Amino acid sequence: MTKNIHITRETLSIDACRSLIAAPKNGGECFFVGTVRNVTKGERVEKLVFEAYEPMAIKEMHKIADTTLLNYEASTVVIHHRIGELHIGEIPVIIAVGAPHRDAAFKACRFAIDTLKETVPIWKKEFLESGEVWVSAHP
């Protein structure tokens, strides 16, 4: 499979992503696994809630996968994002890239996660001790 894009409310699986990028021509696989951190700007985080504009988010994730395959020597790309309520240590996002060589795998993975954070319409709300805040909304 060349690319696989998924948004779900279920737990994400690194093993599932790995099986989706497997290809005989791959000499390396690179994964970015996002995890929910317990502190933000010095304040304790209770949980995060992710919300997506799903049809558009899927389209933007496909664009990222297409650009990744076109501009880097990656052979397979998987982008899975979880939405809903997540707690400390849980996984909101997995990027998995398979490529013939490691340099391409690292660069492709980095491009995909960096671009996802800029273009994909998904939002997270932090639940802190002092209240709730939409991340990055205000200066």
Added chain:
Amino acid sequence: MKVLAFGITKDILGKSEIQLRDFEGQTVGDLRSYLRNKHREFDQLNSLAIAVNEEYAQDHATLNESDVVALIPPVSGG
């Protein structure tokens, strides 16, 4: 015209969807100005992108009554 609100824009509008009339032939920029005049909180956001029919739209793009518009405050996925 249907306008969907996400993230903090949902809090600003107080709902996740509104219907706007009389925007046929106006631009995305006109819609942006209308929203800013009505809700000053939009001025305080880091950014506000507007999508038309699930694609990011420029301010000069023209709107149609049948469009589905989405308000996209700063995204924070990942």
